[in-house]
Amino acid sequence: MSAQSGTTGQVLEFKLGTETYSVSIDYVTEIVDVGELTKVPNAPPYVEGVMDLRGRTTSIVDPKAVFGLDEEGEGRRIIVFDPDIVEDQSAVGWLVDEVFQVVQVDPDQVDQSPADDTGAIRGVVKRDEEFVIWVDPGVVHARD
Template sequence: MADDLFFTFTLGEGSFAIPVNYIREVLNYEPITQVPKALPYLKGVMNIRGSVVTVIDLREMFGFKIEKPVEKCSIIVLEIEQKNEAPLVLGLIADSVDIVTKLEVVVSENYDFGTMPGRKDFISEVAKNGESFILVLDLNKILESIEMEIEKQK
């Protein structure tokens, strides 16, 4: 993945990245319709050009202290390919969005860097951009975790 492009963004104090091929668009905050009895980090759904899109607040899912009101955040719209199904379109709330860039992957055994205790399965690798460390998220692991939590709620 060393030569792949990544989309970088911030959640709380941390810098994160997703491979750019998942990114469909970035929106300024738009109203989100809450869904009753949803998991706390599943903020609801929004209408994006006629499609109903689920919006996830990773800040809350990861247990970060939320300093910035959601109305001042950006929404990163992702499109994730699914086996034998239509692509899954999701919105992620981000405190801020940064850039599309190549990142230098760092080999490390301790790649949670204290930011996500007990959730390092959500991180596929650690990268550097200059002197800054950036955690590359594993979207499939995050989705699996959400699906398991939804099943437990039933």
């Protein structure tokens, strides 16, 4: 969603290291505490493992590794994405340090994405005294 689209949406804000990120709430099915992860041999470095969520094997991804962030964090929560929206139609969750809130985003709060050749950054949301990076998990997982 760009500032020119003239639409609003709700985003879920979360923390990775010291930065705040967000995803459209339309992608999110649930938020769970980190449980026991099973490591997967020969998995890409950004895959932390898999876990059983309500009978479905869910791949747990570290978005810090996906985005090339060197920041430390606790990885206490998992944002689970709707497999029908994420391109590869598999159950995926992101390991994040903290989940904050769902907020309404208006077009005048969103600046165009900075130079991002992946297309994974939808824009930067200006809120209060901070910037929130708005990412598109569908694009991120379509690259895999």
